[in-house]
Amino acid sequence: MKKIIDAVETIVDQALDGMVVAYPEYLQRVEGTLVLARSKPKETGKVGLVSGGGSGHEPAHGGYVGYGMLDAAVAGEVFTSPTPDQVYAGIKAADRGAGVLLVVKNYTGDVMNFDIARELADADGIATEVVLVNDDVAVQDSLYTTGRRGIAGTVFVHKIAGAAAEEGADLSSVKVIADTVVANLASMGCALTSCTVPANGKPTFELGANEMEMGIGIHGEPGIERVPMMSASELTASLYHRLVAELSLGDGERIAAMVNSMGATPAIELAIMSGHLANLTKSSKLSLEKVLMGEFMTSLEMAGASLTLLRLDQQRSTLLNAACDTPALKVVKH
Amino acid sequence: MKKIIDAVETIVDQALDGMVVAYPEYLQRVEGTLVLARSKPKETGKVGLVSGGGSGHEPAHGGYVGYGMLDAAVAGEVFTSPTPDQVYAGIKAADRGAGVLLVVKNYTGDVMNFDIARELADADGIATEVVLVNDDVAVQDSLYTTGRRGIAGTVFVHKIAGAAAEEGADLSSVKVIADTVVANLASMGCALTSCTVPANGKPTFELGANEMEMGIGIHGEPGIERVPMMSASELTASLYHRLVAELSLGDGERIAAMVNSMGATPAIELAIMSGHLANLTKSSKLSLEKVLMGEFMTSLEMAGASLTLLRLDQQRSTLLNAACDTPALKVVKH
Structure with a gap:
């Protein structure tokens, strides 16, 4: 370790x-x-x-x-x-x-x-x-x-x-x-690698060289299935469609999204997912009003990402965009 | 990959x-x-x-x-x-x-x-x-x-x-x-693992299970030496003393610091380093006025960290603390 x-x-x-x-x-x-x-x-x-x-x-x-x-x-x-x-x-x-x-x-x-x-x-x-x-x-x-x-x-x-x-x-x-x-909230993650809990000293689970786990938990709890590595496009679509179905999101609805790194996934990979997300929302005729991209809820040094969708109404949108100032999230008003 | x-x-x-x-x-x-x-x-x-x-x-x-x-x-x-x-x-x-x-x-x-x-x-x-x-x-x-x-x-x-x-x-x-x-600026990094450049498809270098590389470059260029894994305390002290010597920092001087993740290193490890940094500066009688902690200059999914020290004068201190608003760094004035 x-x-x-x-x-x-x-x-x-x-x-x-x-x-x-x-x-x-x-x-x-x-x-x-x-x-x-x-x-x-x-x-x-x-x-x-x-x-x-x-x-x-x-x-x-x-x-x-x-x-x-x-x-x-x-x-x-x-x-x-x-x-x-x-x-x-x-x-x-x-x-x-x-x-x-x-x-x-x-x-x-x-x-x-x-x-x-x-x-x-x-x-x-x-x-x-x-x-x-x-x-x-x-x-x-x-x-x-x-x-x-x-x-x-x-x-x-x-x-x-x-x-x-x-x-x-x-x-x-x-x-x-x-x-x-x-x-009005739905999330799902995936893992490309495990993390190592310090007290255990070894990886929580093992994934093959071309394998990923869909639906992984943030403590490495089992997800839905292990699948061959997907492209960023396939992965984003897979997570997105599941979340849209869970929330029964329909034409013209307003959403916010989070593209979250599980820890080790580089920012450029999150950005590629965010690009796909924007295209997917356009195809679904959803209004993507806000994207939070980065490390928000990690699992130590796990590689992987999660996607979150939140249905917005005017109240949630206003509160989401209200000023805040914390170490990890700041909304600045000018 | x-x-x-x-x-x-x-x-x-x-x-x-x-x-x-x-x-x-x-x-x-x-x-x-x-x-x-x-x-x-x-x-x-x-x-x-x-x-x-x-x-x-x-x-x-x-x-x-x-x-x-x-x-x-x-x-x-x-x-x-x-x-x-x-x-x-x-x-x-x-x-x-x-x-x-x-x-x-x-x-x-x-x-x-x-x-x-x-x-x-x-x-x-x-x-x-x-x-x-x-x-x-x-x-x-x-x-x-x-x-x-x-x-x-x-x-x-x-x-x-x-x-x-x-x-x-x-x-x-x-x-x-x-x-x-x-x-007035000095930095040095270390790597616990390599990263993989997508166009190469395999790790840039290999490190043993108990080995780290001091002085690693942000593209995985060779550093100074490969050493057995150090504790957070030893590592922070090793980087810190090298930087203090390079900048000839002396009693009572004002500094800012950056504790930067190379990519995969979890935030709790950076926080542990930051704690040691604060103690080291106290021992050196330096005034640690600002710490930037997080991912600021990464090397894809490399595990490791770098430490930066900046000697401050009044002008640099004022400008460092001036309001800014960018995706990755925000200084909020109330």
């Missing part, structure tokens, strides 16, 4: 400190925890947004802490759910007296631990709501998950719910908006 | 179109060329900034086109210098009547082709200057280069010279500022 680390046991702790070194104007670490919170939080009255999950998916989620997105992000060990006490620390860091929305990707451990943390918050008088993200259309039930998994589309939830919270929406309104994002 | 592409011959052309799909508010492609230019250029009077080079180093350089940085970026084929006619097209796209500064990384082909393009521009009455970036302290003379190579530190030149140009500095002033950046 070749990684730029010191010891498996200290990776997450060190990485969180390093995030604060790189982004002091955005992030502070809540002392004694694995929580990154805004370094310049609003004083009062804003609904807090907290997300989190296992590490190894950077920039998720610490990279999305900042104006217009999250208030705090809770890290677990690599590919491991954060514990309830850590989530609770995140809730407390995000609480400004208007309640806290928890953005949880649908993995059994995450769901359970965020739920326990909600009980702790409830006992403290902090109102919470949960939005459960399950955008991965590849498989129903999987390793770690009952139902569909939550993957890269989660970033659209952060962005849109975060904008609503920043504008002063109350907790129930922010939850409704977040739920409508999830209801 | 596993890559999300359609054909080796069309990678760069398709990727440039895909960049415009993802960033239409920033970029337009100059028709019939491999040039990306600002989609909303200033009308007149601003010194133009043009950079370019072989593709495969994304986000360099198209990702740095936008307010406060470049006016145009010229792409070559993967790891291949852009041709003079393409550079000339970039100069014309960037020209607003106040002359154009060319930011050139020191590779023989780039230097030659940008020089020929300057002659074409001169014949057209467009004043140009060149800043030659040679921040890689690893080796003197190398494959493709006489003297030191230009690598990730180039992004600091884009940022600082770009801010000066945006503020209305004239061509000779922008050149002076860019030259002082180069004079």
Whole structure:
């Protein structure tokens, strides 16, 4: 295993400190925890947004802490759910007296631990709501998950719910908006190579020299099928048509998309996919209003990509385009 | 070779179109060329900034086109210098009547082709200057280069010279500022794995299972030596001390740093390096004022990282922190 680390046991702790070194104007670490919170939080009255999950998916989620997105992000060990006490620390860091929305990707451990943390918050008088993200259309039930998994589309939830919270929406309104994002969201990924979880020391799975796995999970959980390598055109079309069908997208509808690297895939490959995506949406008579392209939800150094489509209405479009300023996603208004 | 592409011959052309799909508010492609230019250029009077080079180093350089940085970026084929006619097209796209500064990384082909393009521009009455970036302290003379190579530190030149140009500095002033950046800039990289150039179809070099190469070039050109894998602490210290010595940095001096992924290295590993960097600068009594952490100058899917240090004075610090808005680098003012 070749990684730029010191010891498996200290990776997450060190990485969180390093995030604060790189982004002091955005992030502070809540002392004694694995929580990154805004370094310049609003004083009062804003609904807090907290997300989190296992590490190894950077920039998720610490990279999305900042104006217009999250208030705090809770890290677990690599590919491991954060514990309830850590989530609770995140809730407390995000609480400004208007309640806290928890953005949880649908993995059994995450769901359970965020739920326990909600009980702790409830006992403290902090109102919470949960939005459960399950955008991965590849498989129903999987390793770690009952139902569909939550993957890269989660970033659209952060962005849109975060904008609503920043504008002063109350907790129930922010939850409704977040739920409508999830209801209009579909993602699917593929892997060209495995990643290596540091604690395991060897690749999670093996793929042949001309083989790829469609529908891969972001922890290397099994997808739908192993297929011979496709061209960028075939791959993009394959993912796209599946997502369009899942969302029942029809003529004239407005969408946003994310072309996400699983980690090792170079930007030029994502750009080639984005070009195909634009052509596919034209053929489908969909209006592609926004493309997020880059590393948004990675799986360590896995090679591969995921595609996410989000059906837009005017509200989601406005919130998606609202100003935000975080380490990993910035929308600048001039 | 596993890559999300359609054909080796069309990678760069398709990727440039895909960049415009993802960033239409920033970029337009100059028709019939491999040039990306600002989609909303200033009308007149601003010194133009043009950079370019072989593709495969994304986000360099198209990702740095936008307010406060470049006016145009010229792409070559993967790891291949852009041709003079393409550079000339970039100069014309960037020209607003106040002359154009060319930011050139020191590779023989780039230097030659940008020089020929300057002659074409001169014949057209467009004043140009060149800043030659040679921040890689690893080796003197190398494959493709006489003297030191230009690598990730180039992004600091884009940022600082770009801010000066945006503020209305004239061509000779922008050149002076860019030259002082180069004079105070040092970088060095390392590779844990090779990358595969699409046209070659196989890895450029091989490294053993416990081996890394120090001083690697961004095209996989040989570095200084192959060594057993180091810890993140040892690696960061090794790069750091070499750069501090090269720049003769002493007590109390102000620096900015870049912790750059060569492509496949996960963000948590960069964050661990950034943490060590902060500790090292404290021990050296240097004032670390800014860290750029992420993918700034990649080598396709190479695993590894580079470290860059830039000595700051008040002018460089102010320009580095000035607002900018490009696909790959944004400094937001509130």
